[in-house]
Amino acid sequence: MSGFGRSLRREFRLEPGVDFINHGSFGAPPVAVLAEAERWRSRMEANPDDFLRNSLPAALRTAAVELARFLHAEPVDLVFIENATAAVNTVLRSLEFKPGDEILLNSQSYGAVRQAVRFVCERTGGKSVEPRVRVPVRDAAELVQTVAPALSARTRLVIVDHISSPSGVIWPVAEIVGLARSHGAQVLVDGAHAPGQLELDIPAVGADWYAGNCHKWLFAARGCGFLWSRRAAQAELHPLSISHAYGTGFTAEFDWTGTRDFSAWLAAGAGIRFLHELGADAARRYCHELVVAAAEKIARAWGEPLGGPPALHGFMMAIRLPPRWQRAATRANATELQSLLMREHRIAVAIMPIEGALWARISAQVYNAAADYERLLELGLRGPG
Numbered sequence: 001m002s003g004f005g006r007s008l009r010r011e012f013r014l015e016p017g018v019d020f021i022n023h024g025s026f027g028a029p030p031v032a033v034l035a036e037a038e039r040w041r042s043r044m045e046a047n048p049d050d051f052l053r054n055s056l057p058a059a060l061r062t063a064a065v066e067l068a069r070f071l072h073a074e075p076v077d078l079v080f081i082e083n084a085t086a087a088v089n090t091v092l093r094s095l096e097f098k099p100g101d102e103i104l105l106n107s108q109s110y111g112a113v114r115q116a117v118r119f120v121c122e123r124t125g126g127k128s129v130e131p132r133v134r135v136p137v138r139d140a141a142e143l144v145q146t147v148a149p150a151l152s153a154r155t156r157l158v159i160v161d162h163i164s165s166p167s168g169v170i171w172p173v174a175e176i177v178g179l180a181r182s183h184g185a186q187v188l189v190d191g192a193h194a195p196g197q198l199e200l201d202i203p204a205v206g207a208d209w210y211a212g213n214c215h216k217w218l219f220a221a222r223g224c225g226f227l228w229s230r231r232a233a234q235a236e237l238h239p240l241s242i243s244h245a246y247g248t249g250f251t252a253e254f255d256w257t258g259t260r261d262f263s264a265w266l267a268a269g270a271g272i273r274f275l276h277e278l279g280a281d282a283a284r285r286y287c288h289e290l291v292v293a294a295a296e297k298i299a300r301a302w303g304e305p306l307g308g309p310p311a312l313h314g315f316m317m318a319i320r321l322p323p324r325w326q327r328a329a330t331r332a333n334a335t336e337l338q339s340l341l342m343r344e345h346r347i348a349v350a351i352m353p354i355e356g357a358l359w360a361r362i363s364a365q366v367y368n369a370a371a372d373y374e375r376l377l378e379l380g381l382r383g384p385g
C-alpha cells in the first residue's frame with residue numbers, strides 16, 4: 001500500500017473536491033472493507049435460510065475473536081452491536097435504578113447519551129449529575145478533579161467518554177474507574193471514538209462495560225459497534241430487542257436480536273487488517289502528528305485557543321472559531337454553520353458549541369494531508385459570508 005496522505009484517498013470512496021476533515025462523526029470505510037461486507041452479503045443472499053441458520057452463528061463468533069484480539073479482550077466478553085448509542089442504551093436500559101440513584105456524566109458527554117440518561121431518570125426517579133469541564137482542558141489531572149467531587153454514595157453509575165466528542169480530548173479512564181469503584185459505583189466507558197485512535201487494552205481499563213465503534217476509526221463498514229462486559233456484570237445485561245435467546249447467556253442473546261444485515265459485523269476483521277497493512281503504529285503517528293500540526297497552525301493564524309494540549313488528543317482537535325464566526329453557541333447555530341461550510345465551501349468539518357462559544361473540530365485520517373486544512377484556515381480569517 002502507498003504512503004499516507006493524498007495517494008491513500010483512492011482506497012476510499014470519498015468525493016473529490018471535498019476537504020474531508022470530519023472523520024469523527026460517521027467514519028469513512030475503505031473500498032476493501034466495503035467489498036468484504038459485500039462478499040458476506042452475497043453469501044447470505046445466495047441462500048438466506050442456510051446462511052442465517054447454519055453459517056451465521058459460527059461466523060459471528062469468528063469475527064468476535066478477531067475483534068477481541070485487537071482489543072486484548074476475551075471473545076466471550078464481547079458482542080457486536082450496531083453502534084455506540086445502542087451499546088450505551090443497552091447498559092442504561094438493563095440496569096435497575098431507584099429513586100435518588102445518580103448517574104454521573106459531565107458537561108462534555110455526548111448529547112445522545114445525555115438524552116438516554118434523561119429517559120431512564122424520568123422513568124426511575126434517578127438523577128443525572130453533570131460537573132462542568134472547563135475547555136481548554138489543561139491536563140488529565142484537571143479532568144479527574146472535575147468529576148471527583150461529584151462522586152458520592154448515591155452514584156450508581158459513571159459514564160465517562162474515552163474521547164470527548166466536542167473537543168477530542170482523551171480522558172484518563174482507568175483513573176476515573178478507580179475513583180468510581182471507591183464510591184461503589186459501576187462504570188460504563190463510552191469509547192465511541194477510541195478503537196483505532198488509541199491502542200486499547202479494554203480489560204485493563206477496569207470498567208464494568210465498554211461501548212465502542214468500529215465504524216469511526218477502525219475502518220469498519222457503518223453499523224459496526226460492540227459492547228464489552230466484565231464477566232461478572234454480564235448476567236444483568238440484555239439487548240434492547242429481547243429475542244429467542246433470552247436467558248441463554250450473554251453472547252447468545254446479543255448475537256441474535258432479530259433479522260438484520262450482519263455484513264458490517266462479519267467484515268470487521270477487514271478493517272483491522274486494513275489498519276495492520278498500513279502499520280498501526282505508523283498510521284497512528286501520522287494521524288496524530290497531522291492533526292496537531294494543522295490545529296496548531298490554524299490556532300496561530302486565528303489567534304484562538306486549542307481545546308487541549310496535543311498530548312491529550314488522538315486524531316481530533318478543536319480550535320475556537322474567530323469572533324467574526326461566533327454567534328450564540330447553540331446546537332442549531334453550530335449545525336447551520338457546519339452545513340454552510342459544506343454547501344458553500346465543500347468542507348466537511350464538525351462545528352461544536354463548547355462552553356459558550358463555537359469551535360471547529362478537525363480530524364486527521366490516513367487519507368488526509370496538510371493541504372486539507374488550508375481552506376478552513378483561510379475562511380476563518382475572512383468570515384463565513
Ligand SMILES: Cc1ncc(COP(=O)(O)O)c(C=O)c1O
Pocket residue numbers: 024025083084085086109110112113161163164165190192193213
Ligand atoms: C462520545 C460519543 N458517544 C457516542 C457516540 C455515538 O456514536 P454512534 O452514532 O456511532 O452511535 C458518539 C458519536 O460521535 C460519540 O462521540
